[in-house]
Amino acid sequence: MNQEKQYLSVFHYLKSKILKYFEIVKVHYFSSWAYFTNVIGSGFTVVIRIWIFTQLYTISYQASGATIINGQSVAMVVWGLMLVQSFHGATRPNVSRLIEDDVKNGTLAYSISRPYSYILFQLFAFIGRIIPKLFSNLLIGIIAAFILVGPVFFSVKSILLGLILLILGYLLDFLISMIIGLVAFWIEDVSALVWIYQKGQMIFGGAIVPIALFPDYLQNVANYLPFSQLYYGAARLMVNFEMSLFKQFLLIQLAWILIFALLSTYLFKKGIKNVSVNGG
Amino acid sequence: MSQSTVAKYFSLTWEMTKINILSAMEYRFSFWMLVFGMIVNDIGLLFIWVIFFQRFPEINGWQFQDTVLLFSLSTMAFALVMVFGGGAFEISRKIRQGELDYYLSFPKNILWHCSISKTDISAIGDFLFSIIIFFFSGDISLSKIGLFLLMVLPSAAILFSFIVITQSLAFWVGDFEDGAYNLFHALLGFSLYPQSVFHGLLKLLMFTLLPAFFIVTLPVELVKNFSLLNFALLVTVAIGITILAVKIFFAGLKKYESGNLINVKS
Amino acid sequence: MSHKVIEIQNLHKEFSLKQKDSGLWGGLKSALKPKFKKIKAVDDISLSVNEGEIVAFIGPNGAGKSTAIKMMTGILYPSKGLINVLGFNPGADRQKLAYHIGSVFGQKPQLWYHLPPLDTYNLFARIYELDQKAYQERLNFLVEKFQIQDLLKTPVRKLSLGQRMRCEIVASLLHKPKIIFLDEPTIGLDIIAKQHIRELIKYLNEKENVTIFLTSHDAGDIESLAKRTIVINFGKVIFDDSTEILKKNYIKSKIIELIVSKPIENFDFPGGKIIEKSKYNIKIELDTTSNSIDKLLSYAMENFAIKDINIFDPPMEEIIADIYRQKQS
Numbered sequence A: 001m002n003q004e005k006q007y008l009s010v011f012h013y014l015k016s017k018i019l020k021y022f023e024i025v026k027v028h029y030f031s032s033w034a035y036f037t038n039v040i041g042s043g044f045t046v047v048i049r050i051w052i053f054t055q056l057y058t059i060s061y062q063a064s065g066a067t068i069i070n071g072q073s074v075a076m077v078v079w080g081l082m083l084v085q086s087f088h089g090a091t092r093p094n095v096s097r098l099i100e101d102d103v104k105n106g107t108l109a110y111s112i113s114r115p116y117s118y119i120l121f122q123l124f125a126f127i128g129r130i131i132p133k134l135f136s137n138l139l140i141g142i143i144a145a146f147i148l149v150g151p152v153f154f155s156v157k158s159i160l161l162g163l164i165l166l167i168l169g170y171l172l173d174f175l176i177s178m179i180i181g182l183v184a185f186w187i188e189d190v191s192a193l194v195w196i197y198q199k200g201q202m203i204f205g206g207a208i209v210p211i212a213l214f215p216d217y218l219q220n221v222a223n224y225l226p227f228s229q230l231y232y233g234a235a236r237l238m239v240n241f242e243m244s245l246f247k248q249f250l251l252i253q254l255a256w257i258l259i260f261a262l263l264s265t266y267l268f269k270k271g272i273k274n275v276s277v278n279g280g
Numbered sequence B: 001m002s003q004s005t006v007a008k009y010f011s012l013t014w015e016m017t018k019i020n021i022l023s024a025m026e027y028r029f030s031f032w033m034l035v036f037g038m039i040v041n042d043i044g045l046l047f048i049w050v051i052f053f054q055r056f057p058e059i060n061g062w063q064f065q066d067t068v069l070l071f072s073l074s075t076m077a078f079a080l081v082m083v084f085g086g087g088a089f090e091i092s093r094k095i096r097q098g099e100l101d102y103y104l105s106f107p108k109n110i111l112w113h114c115s116i117s118k119t120d121i122s123a124i125g126d127f128l129f130s131i132i133i134f135f136f137s138g139d140i141s142l143s144k145i146g147l148f149l150l151m152v153l154p155s156a157a158i159l160f161s162f163i164v165i166t167q168s169l170a171f172w173v174g175d176f177e178d179g180a181y182n183l184f185h186a187l188l189g190f191s192l193y194p195q196s197v198f199h200g201l202l203k204l205l206m207f208t209l210l211p212a213f214f215i216v217t218l219p220v221e222l223v224k225n226f227s228l229l230n231f232a233l234l235v236t237v238a239i240g241i242t243i244l245a246v247k248i249f250f251a252g253l254k255k256y257e258s259g260n261l262i263n264v265k266s
Numbered sequence C: 001m002s003h004k005v006i007e008i009q010n011l012h013k014e015f016s017l018k019q020k021d022s023g024l025w026g027g028l029k030s031a032l033k034p035k036f037k038k039i040k041a042v043d044d045i046s047l048s049v050n051e052g053e054i055v056a057f058i059g060p061n062g063a064g065k066s067t068a069i070k071m072m073t074g075i076l077y078p079s080k081g082l083i084n085v086l087g088f089n090p091g092a093d094r095q096k097l098a099y100h101i102g103s104v105f106g107q108k109p110q111l112w113y114h115l116p117p118l119d120t121y122n123l124f125a126r127i128y129e130l131d132q133k134a135y136q137e138r139l140n141f142l143v144e145k146f147q148i149q150d151l152l153k154t155p156v157r158k159l160s161l162g163q164r165m166r167c168e169i170v171a172s173l174l175h176k177p178k179i180i181f182l183d184e185p186t187i188g189l190d191i192i193a194k195q196h197i198r199e200l201i202k203y204l205n206e207k208e209n210v211t212i213f214l215t216s217h218d219a220g221d222i223e224s225l226a227k228r229t230i231v232i233n234f235g236k237v238i239f240d241d242s243t244e245i246l247k248k249n250y251i252k253s254k255i256i257e258l259i260v261s262k263p264i265e266n267f268d269f270p271g272g273k274i275i276e277k278s279k280y281n282i283k284i285e286l287d288t289t290s291n292s293i294d295k296l297l298s299y300a301m302e303n304f305a306i307k308d309i310n311i312f313d314p315p316m317e318e319i320i321a322d323i324y325r326q327k328q329s
Helices: A003-030 A033-064 A074-089 A095-104 A107-111 A118-149 A156-185 A191-204 A216-224 A232-239 A243-278 B003-024 B028-055 B064-084 B086-096 B100-104 B110-116 B122-134 B142-168 B177-190 B200-207 B212-224 B228-257 C023-032 C065-073 C094-098 C117-127 C132-146 C161-173 C191-208 C219-225 C243-250 C293-303 C316-328
Strands: C004-019 C035-050 C054-058 C080-085 C101-105 C179-183 C211-215 C228-233 C236-242 C253-260 C272-278 C281-287 C306-312
Touching: A003 A118, A033 A074, A033 A118, A033 B177, A033 B200, A074 A118, A074 A156, A074 A232, A095 A107, A095 A118, A095 A156, A095 A191, A107 A118, A107 A243, A118 A156, A118 A243, A156 A191, A156 A232, A156 A243, A191 B028, A216 A243, A232 A243, B003 B064, B003 B110, B003 C117, B028 B064, B028 B122, B064 B086, B064 B122, B064 B142, B064 B212, B086 B110, B086 B142, B086 B177, B086 B228, B100 B110, B100 B228, B110 B142, B110 B228, B142 B177, B142 B212, B142 B228, B177 B212, B200 B212, B212 B228, C004 C065, C004 C211, C035 C065, C035 C211, C035 C236, C054 C065, C054 C191, C054 C219, C065 C080, C065 C094, C065 C179, C065 C211, C101 C161, C117 C132, C117 C161, C132 C161, C132 C191, C161 C179, C161 C191, C191 C211, C191 C219, C211 C219, C219 C243, C228 C243, C228 C316, C236 C243, C236 C316, C243 C316, C253 C293, C281 C293, C293 C306
Parallel strands: C054 C211, C054 C228, C101 C179, C179 C211
Antiparallel strands: C004 C035, C004 C080, C228 C236, C253 C281, C253 C306, C272 C281
């Protein structure tokens, strides 16, 4: 079978698996009472968080006597944070944990003998999980932000180009999480790495303080780190589009994606070899 | 309860917690990683505010030092609850899985027994973090230390009671694990921000449904500016909500003992 | 002079279980207008147990056994009827009663998994407020009798199942309870460990007059320990008499499993019906009224190359079906 056909068959196989999974989940979970209360519960948390951000930045801006700081109004800040949190919040459960489990229980090792790529499979599953959560997060978030700070101007261009950064951002998040999970081949418990990554995202990912509000020297550092290139880049550009910034973020994203794609493939191969040599 | 009963419960609490920690220490690596991991985690959270206060040095009287004090107090209260009463966080799950039966077969208060049955090891990291950063929260005086220690107790009591109440809703609603978890995190969310920014309806929420005002705002204010009246208010609320939590739990337990819970396992 | 330690009169327990339809609308409907289904778990039970008795309490799953025991220990309160355990009303005085009863549940351990049994014992001594000196004496006595000296300081997770069970039973005895509820105490143990535990239980009962309430699916437990057996089904007591009579009247067959090293060609033994046969394994149902197990085993040993033998009682369902049949005729 030539390369093209091989990938097509892999694609169809994965598609049917994901659709089947979706059907099962739809029947059992999406129509269940538990799902409903879960949505209400996490929706409530989202609304509280956006409300807190609104009050925090409204008062802080007032105290500093400015209405625009580094091109950001309070409304832009709140919408931006809402977007970052919505994008990021859709990625639960933690990919690193799932990979770690598969490393520990041998599923990953077995996948070598299967006619598909383990990494690709995880990627598709990742995408499948994100989409419903993303929509429900955004729905609640947009309504809350609209009520609390009013509308912000979005252009079609900003949304479409921002979407590109978002898709690449999800890919980058996936790669980094996969790498952390793969480290389980060598370390007993990857929790420490997971926490560091999560904190990195919280601090340098513009999840609580937008990078645009960082002191100038720190802004440059933050923009070049991978954390800001996950969701902040997309959010920032959707809310306040600047072509030069878009080009800069895009380049930085692609660079990091390349680095982590290579690293994850390398670790994957090395880990598998480790297993087959040592017997797992 | 007689005085000696209270003393007995205190010393038993100490014994149980010791045994919890000893049990966890069987896994050295995990144990220390949880502790140090949490310290690093908390430092990370604080670092966000280092950045924030570079841009907004003072907000209605609130400065970075106040945030440090806030973090110190809230992590200390949280640590006390999770070290000595970590089991309270599992009440909902234990109701669902019928595991309260275990505590019912012992001659001790069930709420107490269930609560002390677990110690969250990472909370030891919170405890250490709290102490370390306390010394960076401005002028340190003996009286400030005294006030801090004094305020931590009602704060922890209210936090504990909140957890018990939300977890106990499972007696009536059934599976409320996620619900209680979400409420707890919504509450915790308030404890990270400069308390001077909250106003209006949101502040009302902090007085009532999510009593962050009494868990962090008021205690921090009392450490900065002690007032007997406010302290009396804090203590009254602490006692009141604790009594409420106990009543709710045991009312729910009566229902559990009727066996009529949706998911009762026979 | 023996007095009653457990007295139950016309005990009823009904559960009102909320009926929830599946799906989102179902959940909403049940929150607004709940529907209840009544289940009668215990249906008019009366019994009494004297001090020092060993009583087996058996019945199929869902028969109401655990519900009845939970009411005796105060975990559930009854819908109707009287329970008196050691002079206490278990539902109302649960904590007070707890000082005088012990329980061992085969599936739910009391010992802390990561620590040595001694740590749990010391903790229990404090929970049950035992006098230190009395506790030490008691502990030494139990340790010697149950032979767990070498196990005291080993983390429970490193003990074998049999060792763990012995330590569990010791934990339940530290506070000198007057009644012990044993639920599946020998589950998962090999025949030697089972024997050992049974002997210890018998010893305790004889020496300290401890009343024992035993639930077990293991017929060997029941036969060797309990003089009296109560059979419960659908929440009702359908048999309450000596274990001897249960055996004589209702357990009239045994299942013998023979494992051989050379395949059996012909198996012919009067009263023995072959119910399962494979190359190296054969199961025979023996009518014990027409022939004895000894004779069958002798026949088997003489004629075949026996590697292993297992003997089973007829399943509980059959015994109960038999009880009903006999009652009707």
